[in-house]
Amino acid sequence: MxxxxxxxxxxxxxxxxxxxxxxxxxxxxxxxxxxxxxxxxxxxxxxxxxxxxxxxxxxxxxxxxxxxxxxxxxxxNPTPGTNDPNAKCNEINRKLNMLERQLEKERKHGQALQALRTEPSHEKLSFSDLKSLCEALEAADEEVERVASQLLEANKVFPYQTIGSAFAPLIVRESTSFDFNEGPSQSSE
Known part of the structure; x- marks a missing residue:
């Protein structure tokens, strides 16, 4: 057929x-x-x-x-090398839109990380928790000083001349009038 x-x-x-x-x-x-x-x-x-x-x-x-x-x-879809101001404006708008999408993505990522955070912020800590945190930070500072001293003794390259220069803003000054055992000092005048 x-x-x-x-x-x-x-x-x-x-x-x-x-x-x-x-x-x-x-x-x-x-x-x-x-x-x-x-x-x-x-x-x-x-x-x-x-x-x-x-x-x-x-x-x-x-x-x-x-x-x-x-x-x-x-x-x-302007051709490359066009001197048309609208083409340049469109390219800038396209880049701006891309950056706004990236910013929104990073903002959502930050919110997700914040939601995962389990430890309370330092503003919400009690006095005894703050005292424990300070002691832990002092112990960490001593450990960093010990490791830095070992590195310096072994002639290892260390990124800072002194350990204090790296952590200067983080060191609690001893001149503060705050005693952890008694709370803030109050002067009686």
Missing amino acids: RRPNGSRRIQIVRMQNQTSKQVTFSKRRAGLFKKASELSTLCGADVAIVVYSPSNKVYACGHPSVESIVQKFLRE
């Missing part, structure tokens, strides 16, 4: 016969334009198709129009 020509599969290769090539182009161009029109109607998409025939004739189809779609495309 023979298949009719319409349902016969053809091999997709470049045609050599000029007449067959022109007939196929005309039929497929019409089908392509019909599909583009259906896509625009069904989905509300802006569509533009520009086709050059084998005889070098131009055919175009577009909705709302080929010109408006091409202008929209050129505005959104």
Whole structure:
């Protein structure tokens, strides 16, 4: 049983016969334009198709129009090296939008990390907790001093001349009038 020509599969290769090539182009161009029109109607998409025939004739189809779609495309995708101020403005806006998205992502990440934080902030600690924290910090300071001294004795390269210069803002000055056993000192005048 023979298949009719319409349902016969053809091999997709470049045609050599000029007449067959022109007939196929005309039929497929019409089908392509019909599909583009259906896509625009069904989905509300802006569509533009520009086709050059084998005889070098131009055919175009577009909705709302080929010109408006091409202008929209050129505005959104400027060619590199364009001196158009709008192109530079669009590039700056694109970079700004990207940075705003990154900032929002980092902000959400920070909020997630803050939510995971289990220890109370130092403002919420009781006096005895603050005293324990201070003792732990002093012990850590002594350990850092011990390790730094060992490194200096072993002639290891150390990033600071003295350990105090690295932690100067963190050292609690002994001149403060605060006794951990009695609370803040009060002068009686």
